[in-house]
Amino acid sequence: MDVAVVYLGGQYNHLIARRVRELGANPVLLDQSALSRASYDCMIAGGGPHRLPGDLEALSMLAYHVARISAPFLGICLSHQLLALVYGGRVAASLTPEYGGVDVEVIEPDDLFEGLPGRIRVWESHNDEVVDMPKGFQLLASSRTCRIQAMKHRSKPLYGVQFHPEVRHTQHGLRILSNFLKTCRR
Secondary structure (H helix, E strand, C coil): CEEEEEECCCCCHHHHHHHHHHCCCEEEEEEHHHHHHCCCCEEEECCCCCCCCCCHHHHHHHHHHHHHCCCCEEEECHHHHHHHHHCCCEEEEEEEEEEEEEEEEECCCCHHHCCCCCEEEEEEEEEEEEEECCCCEEEEEEECCCCCCEEEECCCCEEEECCCCCCCCCCCHHHHHHHHHHHHHC
């Protein structure tokens, strides 16, 4: 299974690819300009230095593909925010930016959080957050200072997480990624 891992300037992109490889899939590292020429079974897009909604133009190629993708998609951090914007949600500066370890409550264990406990410790690094979830999405996880930590589309295989499941500091992060890859095999 080929998994497009889209680089947006974030520090953990190669780590996402490594985790995908550890889980038995083939990561295909791409920048957003190569998406139209790539072949893949699903896509994971990571974080980066851009701020949304102000830097949307810099992410326009990925936004274009996310709006049209039929393959499973997982947006992490910045890409979670981009997913929300593309589908009509709202992103704004966090009232309390999160850095380091944060406790997240799993609201809906479906798909990404299947088999996980109701509360997990995750690794955060963000100044902005999804403040209004797009229509057609459901809330999967929340924290004390960031209400929309994770979401999924109700009928399409589109997922977003504000935290970084690829880092070892996130409890059950590898399991979250494994759960996402299961959606790619369906």
